[in-house]
Every structure is written in C-alpha cells, then in structure tokens.
Amino acid sequence: MFDIGVNLTSTQFAKDREQVVARARAAGVTGMLLTGTNALESQQAQSLARRHPGYCWSTAGIHPHHASEWSGETAATLRRLAESDEVVAIGECGLDFNRNFSAHEQQEYAFTAQLTLAAELEMPVFLHCRDAHTRFEALLTPWADKLTGAVVHCFTGNQQELEACLAMGLMIGITGWVCDERRGLALRELLPLIPADRLLLETDAPYLLPRDMRPRPTSRRNEPCYLPHIVQQVAHWRNEELDVLAAQLESNSRRLFRLP
Known part of the structure; x- marks a missing residue:
C-alpha cells in the first residue's frame, strides 16, 4: 500500500516527522x-x-498557489532537484481557480513550464486541478503523448471530468475525501469507473482525515498510517478483494514513478 501524496514538510508534522514515518x-x-x-x-x-x-521519494514542483513565485531561478532549482535519486516526479503543478492565490495567467505559465520540464526530463507529473477542469484539459492535452506518465492528485471531479482525464491517459489519485459522508458520495459512485491499472490512493496528509474512521482519531491531523483504512473502504465500494486491490495499487505506484 503506497501513499502517493504526503505533505510531510507541513508544519503540522514539525514535532514528530520521524514518528509519522514509523x-x-x-x-x-x-x-x-x-x-x-x-x-x-x-x-x-x-x-x-x-x-x-527505499521508502520515501519526493516530487519537485510549484503548486498553482505559488505560481506567482515562478522564475528562472525556480526552474533551475527544480531541474537540479530532478537530478537526484529521491525526486521521481515533477509537481505538484496545475491549476486552482478556487482560491486564486496566484493569477490565472501566472498559474497557466508555471503549469506549462513544468509540463515542458517533465517532458524534457522524461519524468512523470503530479497534477493539481480544482475548479479549473476546462482550462486544465486544454493546456494538458497537447502534452498527453509527450509525457512519460501523470496522475491527477486528489481527484474530486464529476464523471465527465473523470472520463476526460482517463482519455488523456492520466492516472487517478483518490484521497480520504471519498470517505466523507457529506462531500464524498458523488466521488464514491465514480470509483468503479476507474480502471484498476489507473487507480492510485493517497492520504494527502495532514489534510483530509477520513471522517468515517471508528474509533475517530483524537486529532484532526491526517497521517499516512491511515492509508490502509482508505484502501479498505475503496475495496469495499469497488467490490474488490482487499489484498488484490492493495497489490494493484502497489504495482501502479511503482510503475508510474519507476520505483524498484
């Protein structure tokens, strides 16, 4: 069970990062x-x-919230990091028209620059899309056959958006959002539509603590140790054997990020 999305640099983990990994x-x-x-x-x-x-790897990228920070120096930093054994994907990059911490034009420029870098370095891409699917698809489509692989992280879109992402060859990252009885029901209905070899799971810790865990954790902080709960729930909703799904997820993760 491989967790493809952990924000271990978050200050929420400042006091116990090693224990979180343990x-x-x-x-x-x-x-x-x-x-x-x-x-x-x-x-x-x-x-x-x-x-x-051999246990942790990382991405190198500029989230759309930080797109206004993009510069030649930033690009050089990402390129240098990508040369290391630990960095296995470019991103988190994409578009976020929900909170708009950076202007749309800045987001689109930084997104395209990172797609260019990933294609040049023949590295997969870790994607972000929130309330921006139409423009996201328009910018990404020309790169679909140039990238070595990509996952749209924390997918929460509708069926039409899911089908568009699959048509572009993307893998689909699902978080504990799907365990939310308020917001996750529509996404839960889409789970069987994701081909087994295109599905990835993640906690996005410390965010998106699964709301259906019992007993409920005393802290609202999510951790990667809760990934097995998400896997178990997704297996149930997809009507799959837990061990079979877990093995498939492991294979998918290592194939996309070219891990041993």
Missing part, C-alpha cells in the same frame, strides 16, 4: 511520495526522502 511503516504502508509545492518545500521534501532511502 507509524506508517508499522501500519503496512510500503512507501510514500512526499509532495513539493514550491522551491523551498521541494528541497525540504527531497531532504526528508533522503533520510528514508
């Missing part, structure tokens, strides 16, 4: 991808991954 191992999580969302956090994620060789 709890994940003890829970049966077989590996983790640490998310980089700007130049500094991408460097921090790579450094954290280096502490756990």
Whole structure:
C-alpha cells in the first residue's frame, strides 16, 4: 500500500516527522511520495526522502498557489532537484481557480513550464486541478503523448471530468475525501469507473482525515498510517478483494514513478 501524496514538510508534522514515518511503516504502508509545492518545500521534501532511502521519494514542483513565485531561478532549482535519486516526479503543478492565490495567467505559465520540464526530463507529473477542469484539459492535452506518465492528485471531479482525464491517459489519485459522508458520495459512485491499472490512493496528509474512521482519531491531523483504512473502504465500494486491490495499487505506484 503506497501513499502517493504526503505533505510531510507541513508544519503540522514539525514535532514528530520521524514518528509519522514509523507509524506508517508499522501500519503496512510500503512507501510514500512526499509532495513539493514550491522551491523551498521541494528541497525540504527531497531532504526528508533522503533520510528514508527505499521508502520515501519526493516530487519537485510549484503548486498553482505559488505560481506567482515562478522564475528562472525556480526552474533551475527544480531541474537540479530532478537530478537526484529521491525526486521521481515533477509537481505538484496545475491549476486552482478556487482560491486564486496566484493569477490565472501566472498559474497557466508555471503549469506549462513544468509540463515542458517533465517532458524534457522524461519524468512523470503530479497534477493539481480544482475548479479549473476546462482550462486544465486544454493546456494538458497537447502534452498527453509527450509525457512519460501523470496522475491527477486528489481527484474530486464529476464523471465527465473523470472520463476526460482517463482519455488523456492520466492516472487517478483518490484521497480520504471519498470517505466523507457529506462531500464524498458523488466521488464514491465514480470509483468503479476507474480502471484498476489507473487507480492510485493517497492520504494527502495532514489534510483530509477520513471522517468515517471508528474509533475517530483524537486529532484532526491526517497521517499516512491511515492509508490502509482508505484502501479498505475503496475495496469495499469497488467490490474488490482487499489484498488484490492493495497489490494493484502497489504495482501502479511503482510503475508510474519507476520505483524498484
């Protein structure tokens, strides 16, 4: 059970990062991808991954919230990080027209620049899309046959958007959002439509704590050790055997990110 999205650089983990990794191992999580969302956090994620060789890897990228920070220096930093063994994907990159911390034009420029870098380096892409699917699809489609692989992380879209992502060859990352009895029901209905070899699961910790865990954790902070719960629930909703799904997810993760 590989967790493809862990924000281990978050200040919420400042006091116990090593224990968080240890709890994940003890829970049966077989590996983790640490998310980089700007130049500094991408460097921090790579450094954290280096502490756990063969168990943690990282991404290097500029989240759309930080697109206004894009510069030649930023691009050079990502390129340098991508040369390390720990960095296995470019991103988190994409579009977020929900909160608009960066202007749309800045987001689109940084997104395209990172797609260009990923294609040049022949690396997969860790994608973000929120309330921006039409423009996201328009910018990404020309790159569909140039990328070595990509996953749309924390997918929460509708059926039409899911079908469009699958048509572009994307893998689909599902989080504990699907365990939310308020917001996750529509996504839950889409789970059987995702081909087994295109599905990935993630916690997006420390965010999106699964709301249906019993007993409920005392802290609202999510952790990668809760990934087995998400896997169990997704297996139930897809009507699949837990062990079969877990093995498929492991295979999918290692194939996309070219891990041993």
